Amino acid sequence: MPIYEIVFYLFSLVMLTGAVMVITVRNPVYAALSLVLTFFSAAAIWMLLEAEFLAIVLVVVYVGAVMVLFLFVVMMLDINVAPLKEGFIRYLPAGVLVALLMAAELLVVLWSKGRFEAGAYPIQAPNPEGFSNTKAVGEVLFNNYLLAFEVAGVILLVAIIAAVALTLRQRSGGHRQNPSLQVRVRPDERVRLVKMKPEPRQGS
Amino acid sequence: MPETFLDQLIYMFFLVLKIVAIVVPLILTVAYYTYMERKVIGYMQIRRGPNRIGPLGLAQPFADVFKLLLKEIVLPENANKFLFLLAPILSLAPAFAAWAVIPFDDWAILANIDAGVLYILAMSSLGVYGLIIAGWASNSKYAFLGALRSTAQMVSYELAMGFALVGVLILAGSMNLSEIVMAQKGGVFDWFWLPLLPLFGIYVISGLAETNRAPFDVAEGESEIVAGFHVEYAGSGFALFFLAEYANMILISALTALFFTGGWLSPFEGVPFLGDTILAEGSIFWFLAKTVVFMFIFLWVRATFPRYRYDQIMRLGWKVFIPITIVWVMVAAVISVFGLIVRGS
Structure with a gap:
């Protein structure tokens, strides 16, 4: 049994360290990389819960795609830290207010209904052999929650189209390439071969 | 899942053994893939490719590896x-x-x-x-x-x-x-x-x-x-x-x-x-x-x-x-x- 616990505490430790580093580290690139580390450790802990589909999808989507784009942006920004620190005292009351509000919300959730008492979530029996996580997720998603799933898909599609529509600018005077025209170019349209008689060299 | 700690250790030992059995041939394949690449491209471009080190140049990948490992790491x-x-x-x-x-x-x-x-x-x-x-x-x-x-x-x-x-x-x-x-x-x-x-x-x-x-x-x-x-x-x-x-x-x-x-x-x-x-x-x-x-x-x-x-x-x-x-x-x-x-x- 000890290996299970060792793995759990190891990844929990890495995950918490990563999460703390996201907000304490000065360098934004380090912060983004710490977030990657946090996601990855979370995926490993989900794996221990036998939720391998969710764990791997977390790695594919968040680590493999979202954070790469984040890193792109962060790496290309030339962030000057000093102006960001100005007005710390001025914004302090608002910050404290938001922090207190969030802490209060957390406490309400934690205290209500004894939800997080020991024994509220007994350790699940390991899944039987041949149990497919992916199949289980798929069956629930496409049988019980089909409508919700489709609606979520449509909302995402709307978001994609909106993002494209907001950023697309028709600029005048720009040069554009039409690949199909480029492919359809024929040599006799571009080059004119002229037959002529050889002429004597001039000036010699 | 094996039961005792000793069982788990033995299990992990065999796991490591299996990993080595995959990784070592893989690294050797990479070495000879570079050789294959140079030979194949060589013949496609009507030249011979590496042929100096060892018979048919077969020791070329190892020469490359040692050269790279012994070079200075520049920071x-x-x-x-x-x-x-x-x-x-x-x-x-x-x-x-x-x-x-x-x-x-x-x-x-x-x-x-x-x-x-x-x-x-x-x-x-x-x-x-x-x-x-x-x-x-x-x-x-x-x-x-x-x-x-x-x-x-x-x-x-x-x-x-x-x-x-x-x-x-x-x-x-x-x-x-x-x-x-x-x-x-x-x-x-x-x-x-x-x-x-x-x-x-x-x-x-x-x-x-x-x-x-x-x-x-x-x-x-x-x-x-x-x-x-x-x-x-x-x-x-x-x-x-x-x-x-x-x-x-x-x-x-x-x-x-x-x-x-x-x-x-x-x-x-x-x-x-x-x-x-x-x-x-x-x-x-x-x-x-x-x-x-x-x-x-x-x-x-x-x-x-x-x-x-x-x-x-x-x-x-x-x-x-x-x-x-x-x-x-x-x-x-x-x-x-x-x-x-x-x-x-």
Whole structure:
């Protein structure tokens, strides 16, 4: 049994360290990389819960795609830290207010209904052999929650189209390439071969 | 799950032994893949390739390895030292880790997990970090431009590759790599290359782009940005990137063999005369032979095609490959729902 616990505490430790580093580290690139580390450790802990589909999808989507784009942006920004620190005292009351509000919300959730008492979530029996996580997720998603799933898909599609529509600018005077025209170019349209008689060299 | 602590230790010892049994041949394959590359391209360009060190130049890869390992490791003055040294490791580790779920034969697989295909996708998307961190940490314009180019390219072509795999998953009805191979049982025309021909082509071409190989190697276009993300690396750091790139090429070849050409299954299955002999038995040799064929295609393409322009690469990935794969996923769904092919017959 000890290996299970060792793995759990190891990844929990890495995950918490990563999460703390996201907000304490000065360098934004380090912060983004710490977030990657946090996601990855979370995926490993989900794996221990036998939720391998969710764990791997977390790695594919968040680590493999979202954070790469984040890193792109962060790496290309030339962030000057000093102006960001100005007005710390001025914004302090608002910050404290938001922090207190969030802490209060957390406490309400934690205290209500004894939800997080020991024994509220007994350790699940390991899944039987041949149990497919992916199949289980798929069956629930496409049988019980089909409508919700489709609606979520449509909302995402709307978001994609909106993002494209907001950023697309028709600029005048720009040069554009039409690949199909480029492919359809024929040599006799571009080059004119002229037959002529050889002429004597001039000036010699 | 073994019970006592001692049992677990013994279990882990054998696990490590199995990992070594995969990684050591893999590294040797990488070494001789570089030799094969130089020889193949040499003969395609009517010259002999390496032939000085050892008979037929066979000791050339080892000479290269020792040269690289004994070279000085140069740390650029303004580089971010920690990330600069971390990057090669981050690019090598996923390239090796992905091999854990590859079934070499019916019995020869390290981790026979149900989400094998997803695991492969996760590992290949992790490989991006090695490149992007290397490019940024070097604190060099060329390295950064190269890293941006190659990561944008990898993220784009991962989509086409993922969709191509969806077709395979629909026909196989499983994400377990062994079951995908067994679903193709029954002879050459039962392998998935035939019903999924467009996806097969797209997978091979996206594989070239995914590993940043010619003709998609703008990430290290010598004529524009010197050597891309690893300009600043020398010696063993460069050797690690090199190892990762070639391990990824071999991985893509092995995956193509598994997904589209029946893995360890024999092409002579169900053929008259030969179908009754030992040649029709599935074995690891068939798997390795198919992998080598695809590895050869990587080199063949490199020797044949000129480099793509960057905007053309992006156009090909987003506007050509992804629509085709989406359409063919529908076709695969129709094939599967109406039972036009029978799994594992």
